[in-house]
Amino acid sequence: MGVVETNQFHKGLKIEYDGEIWEIIEYKHSKMAQRSAVMKTKIKNIVTGAVQEKSFRSGDSFKVPDMDRKNMQFLYKDDIGFHFMDMETYDQYDLSKDQMGEAANYVKEQQEVNILYFNDEPMGVELPTAVELTVTETEPGVKGDTVSGGSKPATLESGATIQVPLFIDVGDILRVDTRTGEYLDRLKKK
Secondary structure, eight states, X not given: OEEEEGGGOOTTOEEEETTEEEEEEEEEEEOOTTSOOEEEEEXXXXXXXXXEEEEEETTOEEEEOOOEEEEEXXXXXXXXXXXXXXXXXXXXXXXXXXXHGGGGGTOOTTOEEEEEEETTXXXXXXXXXXXXXXXXXXXXOOTTOOTTSOXXXXXXXXXXXXXXXXXXXXXXXXXXXXXXXXXXXXXXXX
């Protein structure tokens, strides 16, 4: 089990706090005059899905839970949740929307991901830093639109909506940062 300090916080980090496992959703370093620095966070309980805002002093340390990882393939999503297949045993498992967290915005059918387990219970999904997703809906691009000319919303095949440059069209394959949800680049034009 590792240890992490507040200056090492990042979105998606899982820590042990008050005897439970929490995921960092948002964090912001804050320093006021003549006071010690604090890290203001929004954390989500992995088991219950409860979200809380907490402030930690600079230098506080937390245990990082030992989590097992199993390689699985995402099959489909329905009213029950997100369904995965173990790539070794072909057993199927499902995770709730709360267990998926932000990863729900970036998984597509047939994609391989790591499912995180703690004490033999599935706790969430570990995605790569960037994923490739196809644009399914956006306003049409106009001739002359440039990379630096602004942005527009685009819906991806996973259902997520992100801001993209004006030249992006339906059918384009984009690389998206799973930590921030930001457009990185266009891989293929339709």
